Amino acid sequence: MPPHMSEPAASERFHLELPSDPANLATARLFVATTARVLGYDEDAVADLKLAVSEAGSAVIASGRHETVTVVVETTPTTGMATVTVGPLRPGDLTGDHLNPGDVILALFPGAHIDETRDALLIPVEPEPAR
Amino acid sequence: MTDPMTLDVSSEAGRTVLRVRGEIDLATAPVLEERVQQLQRGEPLVLDLAAVDFVDSTGLRVILGADTRATNQGTSLAIVAVDGPVTRLFDLTGVGSRLAVFESIADAAAHE
Numbered sequence A: 001m002p003p004h005m006s007e008p009a010a011s012e013r014f015h016l017e018l019p020s021d022p023a024n025l026a027t028a029r030l031f032v033a034t035t036a037r038v039l040g041y042d043e044d045a046v047a048d049l050k051l052a053v054s055e056a057g058s059a060v061i062a063s064g065r066h067e068t069v070t071v072v073v074e075t076t077p078t079t080g081m082a083t084v085t086v087g088p089l090r091p092g093d094l095t096g097d098h099l100n101p102g103d104v105i106l107a108l109f110p111g112a113h114i115d116e117t118r119d120a121l122l123i124p125v126e127p128e129p130a131r
Numbered sequence B: 001m002t003d004p005m006t007l008d009v010s011s012e013a014g015r016t017v018l019r020v021r022g023e024i025d026l027a028t029a030p031v032l033e034e035r036v037q038q039l040q041r042g043e044p045l046v047l048d049l050a051a052v053d054f055v056d057s058t059g060l061r062v063i064l065g066a067d068t069r070a071t072n073q074g075t076s077l078a079i080v081a082v083d084g085p086v087t088r089l090f091d092l093t094g095v096g097s098r099l100a101v102f103e104s105i106a107d108a109a110a111h112e
Helices: A022-038 A043-063 A101-108 B029-040 B057-073 B085-093 B105-110
Strands: A013-019 A068-076 A081-087 A113-115 A120-125 B005-012 B015-024 B045-055 B077-080 B100-102
Touching (some): A043 A081, A043 A101, A043 B045, A043 B057, A043 B085, A101 B085, B005 B029, B015 B057, B029 B045, B029 B057, B045 B085, B045 B105, B057 B077, B057 B085, B077 B105, B100 B105
Parallel strands (some): B015 B045, B045 B077, B077 B100
Antiparallel strands (some): A013 A068, A081 A120, A113 A120, B005 B015
């Protein structure tokens, strides 16, 4: 590499897998909150991520199809974006009666979507503005 | 390890007050639901959520169910919530305007 070029920052990946039990949702929220703070997100963003992960994790548990809930936080150095993945989830898992978990997630993160190839919810998170 | 959610019942300003502290989610919402149903039997209730650190749509369903139950019983449900996770979820889902939300127990108790 030429001397004037710097080494690209490495991506980071944080992974949590928990038994599919409502009692573990608090741990999933703590994990995403801690990770988001490490990545430099402010407390408003941390609160939004906790809520989105809790909604998605609840949907995994409520589906009754899976023994574990997986939460992954990954960074993309080239864009500064982070992506939070929660699964396993299918599109119908985020619908409810009169209050859809998916609506709450989309209100928080409009780019969130189910990736059917990964069987999971992907939540793109904008980088924090430079301070 | 501390309890994720604690419930305290008291009588303040002539009203039954259920004070909730901690987190309301899929794990704790059924406990809250049961306690609210016990207290609501034909009686008005103040649900103090000012010390709630976290709530998601599971908890919101309990709150909306309690509000519907109060209406069906001809009584009232007053919510106490200050700026925080509860009001944030009310704003996100647009349900805040359907509920009687106050900033203090005194304000809620004064509400008829």
